[in-house]
Amino acid sequence: MNTIEASEKVRDLHEKLNHHNYRYYVLDDPEVSDTEYDHLLRELQNFEDKFPELKTPDSPTQRIGAAPLEAFQSVSHAVPMLSLDNAFGFVELREFDERVKRLLEITGDIEYVVEPKIDGVAVELVYENGIFIQGSTRGDGFVGEEVTQNLKTIRAIPMRLFSENPPQRLDVRGEVYYTRDGFIKLNKEREAKGEPTYANPRNTAAGSLRQLDSKITARRPLHIFIHSFGQAIGQQFTAHSSALEIFKRWGFSVNPHIQACQGIESAISHCEKIISLRDQLEYEIDGAVVKIDSHVLQAQAGTRSRSPRWAVALKFEAKQATTKINDIIVQVGRTGAITPVADMEPVKIDGVEISRATLHNQDEIDRKDVRVGDWVVIQRAGDVIPEVVKVILSKRLKGTVKFTLPTICPECGAHVVRIEGEAVHRCQNLSCPAQLKEGIRYFAAKRALDIEGLGTKLVDQLVETGLVKNVADFFSLTKEQLAGLDRMADKSAQNIIDSIEKSKQVDLSRLLYAFGMRHVGEHVARVLAQQFRTVENLKQATVEDLQNTHEIGPQVAESVHAFFHEEENLQTIERLIKFGVKIKEIEGVLDTRFDGKIFVFTGSLQLFTRDEAEKIVQNWGGRATSSVSKKTDYVVIGENAGSKAAKARELGITILTEKEFKELLEQ
Numbered sequence: 001m002n003t004i005e006a007s008e009k010v011r012d013l014h015e016k017l018n019h020h021n022y023r024y025y026v027l028d029d030p031e032v033s034d035t036e037y038d039h040l041l042r043e044l045q046n047f048e049d050k051f052p053e054l055k056t057p058d059s060p061t062q063r064i065g066a067a068p069l070e071a072f073q074s075v076s077h078a079v080p081m082l083s084l085d086n087a088f089g090f091v092e093l094r095e096f097d098e099r100v101k102r103l104l105e106i107t108g109d110i111e112y113v114v115e116p117k118i119d120g121v122a123v124e125l126v127y128e129n130g131i132f133i134q135g136s137t138r139g140d141g142f143v144g145e146e147v148t149q150n151l152k153t154i155r156a157i158p159m160r161l162f163s164e165n166p167p168q169r170l171d172v173r174g175e176v177y178y179t180r181d182g183f184i185k186l187n188k189e190r191e192a193k194g195e196p197t198y199a200n201p202r203n204t205a206a207g208s209l210r211q212l213d214s215k216i217t218a219r220r221p222l223h224i225f226i227h228s229f230g231q232a233i234g235q236q237f238t239a240h241s242s243a244l245e246i247f248k249r250w251g252f253s254v255n256p257h258i259q260a261c262q263g264i265e266s267a268i269s270h271c272e273k274i275i276s277l278r279d280q281l282e283y284e285i286d287g288a289v290v291k292i293d294s295h296v297l298q299a300q301a302g303t304r305s306r307s308p309r310w311a312v313a314l315k316f317e318a319k320q321a322t323t324k325i326n327d328i329i330v331q332v333g334r335t336g337a338i339t340p341v342a343d344m345e346p347v348k349i350d351g352v353e354i355s356r357a358t359l360h361n362q363d364e365i366d367r368k369d370v371r372v373g374d375w376v377v378i379q380r381a382g383d384v385i386p387e388v389v390k391v392i393l394s395k396r397l398k399g400t401v402k403f404t405l406p407t408i409c410p411e412c413g414a415h416v417v418r419i420e421g422e423a424v425h426r427c428q429n430l431s432c433p434a435q436l437k438e439g440i441r442y443f444a445a446k447r448a449l450d451i452e453g454l455g456t457k458l459v460d461q462l463v464e465t466g467l468v469k470n471v472a473d474f475f476s477l478t479k480e481q482l483a484g485l486d487r488m489a490d491k492s493a494q495n496i497i498d499s500i501e502k503s504k505q506v507d508l509s510r511l512l513y514a515f516g517m518r519h520v521g522e523h524v525a526r527v528l529a530q531q532f533r534t535v536e537n538l539k540q541a542t543v544e545d546l547q548n549t550h551e552i553g554p555q556v557a558e559s560v561h562a563f564f565h566e567e568e569n570l571q572t573i574e575r576l577i578k579f580g581v582k583i584k585e586i587e588g589v590l591d592t593r594f595d596g597k598i599f600v601f602t603g604s605l606q607l608f609t610r611d612e613a614e615k616i617v618q619n620w621g622g623r624a625t626s627s628v629s630k631k632t633d634y635v636v637i638g639e640n641a642g643s644k645a646a647k648a649r650e651l652g653i654t655i656l657t658e659k660e661f662k663e664l665l666e667q
């Protein structure tokens with residue numbers, strides 16, 4: 001057989017294999033047996049062995065994995081991969097509908113498409129002239145990791161589009177997922193081999209996609225649903241629903257529970273349907289996505305910096321489980337706050353084992369009447385700390401007693417007091433070791449001074465041995481002192497000294513955050529650093545000066561003022577400087593994020609006065625004007641915005657709601 005004959009044969013085999021693949025993995029409706037499929041694949045492999053020049057990157061033989069990689073390459077997404085705004089409940093979905101109608105000036109029903117929100121790993125697949133050439137993870141939305149070899153092992157991804165006339169370029173996006181069954185099976189196998197198990201199907205999918213050796217990925221039953229696209233050159237899609245139809249025709253796997261809906265009420269009914277299906281699906285979903293169907297309207301609605309205005313994710317309620325409380329312990333935090341925590345029989349929610357849940361404070365304990373020995377419902381929502389929802393009273397045993405917080409601190413024995421008007425109880429001892437330890441951990445944490453290697457145990461040791469009584473003491477620690485601690489090798493001691501040294505160069509904003517002043521989180525710390533620029537200025541600032549700063553309210557002003565008027569704190573700052581800490585103060589102009597940008601505010605604002613909003617823009621290098629022109633960069637609309645908003649839309653100027661403007665400030 002010559003090359004020409006062979007190449008025809010190879011093309012024929014490609015077509016057959018792609019077709020059977022599609023029938024099996026996308027339609028779940030095979031036409032041939034596995035043996036027949038394997039037979040065709042082997043035939044193709046034989047041809048490729050004999051005629052290596054016929055082996056192309058889109059060949060079905062490429063699905064078995066390739067040589068392992070050293071590392072993943074970075075890939076920029078041609079169009080950023082945005083995330084979705086959340087709506088919690090149908091009320092917020094209706095608010096979303098109101099919002100887009102106002103924005104688009106539409107009074108009738110909007111056509112939506114409602115889809116399950118797949119709890120998987122977001123990827124982008126790039127097709128050039130119909131051939132799959134590159135695949136990547138979402139990463140930070142702008143740059144992801146190239147995982148082409150791994151994605152090729154997913155049989156539901158077409159290597160080549162089923163189209164006579166494919167677009168020049170198409171970037172489709174979807175969610176790679178693991179089925180629940182697949183997850184359980186894989187974990188059983190791993191457990192039997194003594195390998196660590198995965199927490200949930202989502203983590204399994206992520207772990208499988210991030211294998212440097214694609215032969216491992218090839219053994220994992222990964223699936224995909226395509227739900228959107230980025231760049232498309234040489235193909236016009238008029239609406240989301242028609243794009244999905246075309247994707248199906250081209251061989252992509254699209255979720256079968258997607259439905260076009262006329263108006264928000266119909267969209268809500270379909271969300272209810274999806275919720276009712278949730279537990280029967282083979283894969284996990286964590287919400288429903290509601291998208292405006294028309295691409296013209298999508299474009300008109302536009303996007304915010306991180307998410308489109310034309311779509312929203314309805315998040316499902318938190319997952320719950322029941323378990324038994326073995327004990328209630330109390331923890332003492334950095335500010336002396338006493339938090340009751342339930343110590344429970346371990347139980348899994350969504351594959352994550354939980355044995356602790358917060359009981360918040362005495363009022364919450366009283367309200368729910370939680371007692372040691374009770375059976376309770378606990379829940380976990382997203383990344384938040386699990387909490388006890390309610391007691392199952394029918395299971396309560398005789399002899400249980402009401403729980404009250406101790407009146408003395410379990411760590412230092414000092415009095416615990418509840419301040420009028422506050423829900424929390426606090427230990428009143430400023431040098432309580434528990435508070436000191438927590439304060440030190442906070443100071444050294446990643447978002448603060450970022451001192452690497454200071455784990456919980458080490459902080460405990462440093463405080464207990466008296467080496468660190470105050471955060472400044474870190475900077476006078478010697479290697480010998482550290483090496484003298486229990487279980488501390490010379491090398492580790494040196495590493496810690498090195499990371500302490502590294503943390504000596506610190507931005508003023510981080511340092512302010514690290515001090516852990518009440519009401520001063522990361523954002524407020526940044527605002528303070530920007531406005532006051534130096535420690536000296538902060539020391540001089542009056543409560544009034546502080547309060548005159550945008551975003552600084554009376555509570556923050558009081559707290560900052562009090563901090564800088566406490567002798568002990570000033571001494572700490574002096575010692576920090578003496579031990580070589582260099583505070584990088586802000587010089588020159590303030591934040592210039594709005595440099596040269598022109599803003600117009602219109603309608604009635606709720607979150608700011610017009611004056612305040614304009615002042616912020618000016619402080620940050622921009623200008624606020626009163627009429628919309630081609631030169632305007634942003635139009636911020638409040639309630640009942642009228643002709644200026646319309647004009648902005650006409651001129652294609654970015655329109656921000658007040659909330660979005662606020663988000664922009666907080667970035």
Ligand code: IVH
Pocket residue numbers: 081082083084115116117118119120121122123138174175227228289307308311313
């Ligand atoms: S549309 C700009 N549709 O959810 C909108 N996303 O929180 C782009 N996701 O990163 C996405 N199911 O990976 C869309 N049916 C669905 C989805 C979905 C899951 C993921 C997506 C995105 C994240 C946003």
